Amino acid sequence: MKKKIIPLLFFFLASYVGYAAPLDDAASASASASASASASAAPAPAAPAPVPTENTANDDSDIYLSSVENYLSFITDSVRMDYLYNLGDNSSGKFHKMKKIDWNSLLRKDMAFVYAIRINQSRFALCPGIGWSSLFYPFAGEKRGDETAYPTLKRKTKSHTDCEDLDNTSDKKYAYSAIKISFIDLLLRLRFNSVLDDPKAGFHTWLGVKFGFRRSASTIVEYKEFGDSAASCVEEGSFNLKPYAWAFQAGVGYGRFGLTGAFYCTSLFEEKQGPSGSDSLKPFSLGIYVDLL
Helix, strand or coil: CHHHHHHHHHHHHHHHHHHHHHHHHHHHHHHHHHHHHHHHHCCCCCCCCCCCCCCCCCCCCCCCCCCCCCEEEEEEEEEEEEEEEECCCCCCCCCCCECCCCCCCCEEEEEEEEEEEECCCCCEEEEEEEEEEEEEEEECCEEECCEEECEEEEEEECCEEEEEECCCCCCEEEEEEEEEEEEEEEEEEEEEECCCCCCCCCEEEEEEEEEEEEEEEEEEEEEEECCCCCEEEEEECCCCECCEEEEEEEEEEECCEEEEEEEECCCCECCCCCCCCCCCEEEEEEEEEEECC
């Protein structure tokens, strides 16, 4: 009996050991397979969230932009003197001399409204406008013995105006004579401002043209009669003056103040209808202006 039990025991042990190792291998293979399956089934780790950065190129909410706007000006030529220049050869005679400085006409009331339209938001502006102005020419007196003679305009015929001396008498002495011509003006200027957002500050300069329609013309004389204080006489008329005038203008200034000059391209009188030597006379002006707006 013992001889039969011992071989059966060895057989049982041999059979058990032979099948235990494959079982362990299968279990470990199964565990590895299930682990890899779980790993493949698990979601991939999320990528790190991008860190927000400031886009200074596009976000300009905090950047200051200058205010570039159109603007209105109300300009007065508070001080001005008018002169005449002669480009002719004086073959037809010489016009009477004018005073270089006349304190009576130095202060003016010439004014203009000008609206500046910015060109592409730049320092340049196109400035149309309208205004009124005057030309004022005081005659220089000429010594005639002990007296001073002053000329004035006299219209002789429909197509001719002449310059005649005013006659002094024992009771009436002339002391002043002048011509005043008033215009309504159309203006166009190109202006440059050194300060972009404040055109009424800093340096500025401009060039322009002026086209004026004559509104009225008059002669002004002052005299003393019977030794009394000075009296004046104003006579209005056309005096064969041109009904229009156009000129080039220029100005330069700082802030609201500036200097201006105007050079007229039209003669003062109609051709061959004015006094001797007047056909080639052209006006020019120098003055000081103030912007009141």
